[in-house]
Amino acid sequence: MAILEIGPLADWAEATAELLAVCVALFLPYYTDYQKKKHQRRNLKIVLQELVQAALEQRPDSVKTLDIFIKVSFLGNRDSANDELLMVGSHMVSLFEDTALDRQATQQEVVRLMAQLGLSVTEPVVAD
Incomplete structure (x- = not known):
């Protein structure tokens, strides 16, 4: 009966460590790229939400700032x-810049579009 020699335990540990190192080297760039894209998307959502809220509240230059942000992001x-x-x-x-739409309709459409993106904004109360 022949006994199969598997070699010293140190050789097996070295081979396992090399295999793990190769796996990390191959897949780490994909994982870091995924994380980077995830953070960029999160940051884009946060800034978009803040700028749209400012435009809804009719803060000075808020629509212009939103427009510039969208163009630069594109x-x-x-x-x-x-x-x-x-x-x-x-x-x-374009909704904010459209003078043919009344303010209430614009605000409702913007709130609907933000909800479609999964973002929340509060519609300001219009004083008559």
Whole structure:
């Protein structure tokens, strides 16, 4: 009966460590890229939410700031997952700039669009 030699335990530990090192080296860049995109999307949502809220409250230059933010974000966008956010943001800018719509209808549509994105804004009370 032949006994199969498996070698010293140190060789097995070394081979396992090398295999783990190769796995980390191969998949770490994908994971860090995923985390970076996730954080960029989160930051984009936060800034969009704040700027839209400011535009709803009719703060000075808020619509202009929102427009510039959307345009700059379009230029720097490398993630197709952000396209919907930027397109809806662009549509909201056009709603704010459309003088044919009354303010109440604009606000309701913007609140609906933000809810569609999963973001919440409060509709300011209009004093008559």
